[in-house]
Amino acid sequence: MIAFEHVGKRYGGRFEALSNIDFRVSRGEMVFLTGHSGAGKSSLLRLIMRLERPSRGRVLVAGHDIDKLHSSQLPFYRRQIGVVFQDHQLLFDRSIYHNVALPLEIRGLPPRDTARRVRAALDKVGLLHREKALPIELSGGEQQRVGIARAVVNKPALLLADEPTGNLDPQLSADIMGLFEDFHRIGTTVMIASHDLALIARLRHRTLRLSEGRLVGDEEAA
Amino acid sequence: MSLDPPRRRAATPRSTGARSRGAVRSDRPAGRTAGTPAQGGARQQSARPQGQWRSWLRHHRAMCLDSLRRLIRQPVGSLLTMLAIAIALVLPSALWLSLDSAKLVDAELDASATLTAYLDKGVDEAQAQRILEAIEAQSNIASTRLITAAEGMAEFQQALGLDDALARLETNPLPASVVISPQSPSPEAMTALSERLTAMPGIAEVRLDLAWIERLRQLAEVGRRVTLALGVLFGLGVLLVVGNTIRLAVENRRKEIEVVTLIGATHAFVRRPFLYSGAWYGLGGGLLAWALLTLGSDWLSAPVASLAASYGAHYQLPALGLAGSTILLSCSTLLGWLGAWIAVSRHLAGIKPR
Numbered sequence: 001m002i003a004f005e006h007v008g009k010r011y012g013g014r015f016e017a018l019s020n021i022d023f024r025v026s027r028g029e030m031v032f033l034t035g036h037s038g039a040g041k042s043s044l045l046r047l048i049m050r051l052e053r054p055s056r057g058r059v060l061v062a063g064h065d066i067d068k069l070h071s072s073q074l075p076f077y078r079r080q081i082g083v084v085f086q087d088h089q090l091l092f093d094r095s096i097y098h099n100v101a102l103p104l105e106i107r108g109l110p111p112r113d114t115a116r117r118v119r120a121a122l123d124k125v126g127l128l129h130r131e132k133a134l135p136i137e138l139s140g141g142e143q144q145r146v147g148i149a150r151a152v153v154n155k156p157a158l159l160l161a162d163e164p165t166g167n168l169d170p171q172l173s174a175d176i177m178g179l180f181e182d183f184h185r186i187g188t189t190v191m192i193a194s195h196d197l198a199l200i201a202r203l204r205h206r207t208l209r210l211s212e213g214r215l216v217g218d219e220e221a222a
Numbered sequence: 223m224s225l226d227p228p229r230r231r232a233a234t235p236r237s238t239g240a241r242s243r244g245a246v247r248s249d250r251p252a253g254r255t256a257g258t259p260a261q262g263g264a265r266q267q268s269a270r271p272q273g274q275w276r277s278w279l280r281h282h283r284a285m286c287l288d289s290l291r292r293l294i295r296q297p298v299g300s301l302l303t304m305l306a307i308a309i310a311l312v313l314p315s316a317l318w319l320s321l322d323s324a325k326l327v328d329a330e331l332d333a334s335a336t337l338t339a340y341l342d343k344g345v346d347e348a349q350a351q352r353i354l355e356a357i358e359a360q361s362n363i364a365s366t367r368l369i370t371a372a373e374g375m376a377e378f379q380q381a382l383g384l385d386d387a388l389a390r391l392e393t394n395p396l397p398a399s400v401v402i403s404p405q406s407p408s409p410e411a412m413t414a415l416s417e418r419l420t421a422m423p424g425i426a427e428v429r430l431d432l433a434w435i436e437r438l439r440q441l442a443e444v445g446r447r448v449t450l451a452l453g454v455l456f457g458l459g460v461l462l463v464v465g466n467t468i469r470l471a472v473e474n475r476r477k478e479i480e481v482v483t484l485i486g487a488t489h490a491f492v493r494r495p496f497l498y499s500g501a502w503y504g505l506g507g508g509l510l511a512w513a514l515l516t517l518g519s520d521w522l523s524a525p526v527a528s529l530a531a532s533y534g535a536h537y538q539l540p541a542l543g544l545a546g547s548t549i550l551l552s553c554s555t556l557l558g559w560l561g562a563w564i565a566v567s568r569h570l571a572g573i574k575p576r
Binding site: 049051072075076077078079080083089090091093102103105106107108109110111150 | 273274276277278280281477478480481482483484485486487488489491574
């Protein structure tokens, strides 16, 4: 599903955020990405979303070199990837329902299908009863769950998450990770960047370890 | 390209997810266009043209109403923008209207273009009559009028109000004259006619009233070009006003633009609400301009009519009419749309999702 071939990424000519990254993730796999902040986790995810382009090497997603995508194809590429952000990236001027519906509106789904899918996604994350609320009325954990609902409402084949449990307490973090495991179980490829090593260790999935822009560990699930 | 959607499968042992190097092989190179329904992805990608067409229309309708609602939510700001547009539109429109009516005057002038042939001093009435017949035999003559020396004197006295002074003259210094309306008032035909008349015996001089008509025409042409230049300048002004307003709107909704770009919105999708805002601003400005023009022409019509009457002319202030109103409103809407397009295109390039 994802293949990095000797990928390097420099910013501003000097700072090397990633160097010689080489790994593959199979379809349906669930992978953690760990490392200290600044180790290059976010850069790596941004490369997969094609928010950045590699300075060296190739990034293949579903067998395609995504660097070769024309800018007019990018929106259609991104629609197939669900992304959960650490800071949720919710729109605070619209309700939970409309936040989750956004990817479907962009795809131009008929309102009836949209409603059905949004409710299913909200139900999945346990927030169906809050659909009319504004994001500001929700707790951090709830906001993160809205972010997850929005990421999966499109039924993406690939789900990326950047520090999805960043500011949450251990119990909430475990709940959130449980949600990701559910999506993994139905066949979605999941990649989660996190520095919560204790939580990752408990979940027993493949773990890619980054340090100063290098891949220093690739551990199979124990 | 298209990624396969997750296969709905029962919870299978996780070991299937282990790294099999060949897993990527199963992805056949899908068509370059992202809308290609992949096997099993058909449900996810409802790419039927009719459905797309309908969803496109739906989004247009939604954005059209949404942008209008946003305008109404900030009534003062919107009104100020529209007023700025209206003022920029009123000046060239008013000039254009005045020129349009000047064109009517011009047509009347054409009809009243005449030549005056002054006869030799010593010509008596009988000779004058013969000369008149000779003139009428020429080509390109619509009508003629003989003004005898005595009639000329009477007209002159009346026009100047100098009865006493002129009465003291012993002999009438004025010659008899013939006023000729040509069939074709074009300058060339008039000049040719005047040359032929000058060559005739008994005619001392032919006066052509062409010069001032030409001058008036040239003045009108100058006015037309000035109006055009002003129209272009003020049109650019409208673009700037709308562009600046939309630039602020884009800045205000930067976060939203970033988010929707992250989750796969096309440029057209992002641009759409702003284009509608621009068009609404333009339409609002056009309506205000129309109201200002109508009010202004009402306000001016009475004094203009009496002024014209004092010159013995009938001149009515021009109104916009249906065609004029349509042109004004569609131009302003188009300018608003264009201003928004330029502003959004310039700024979208600068907005990169973080």
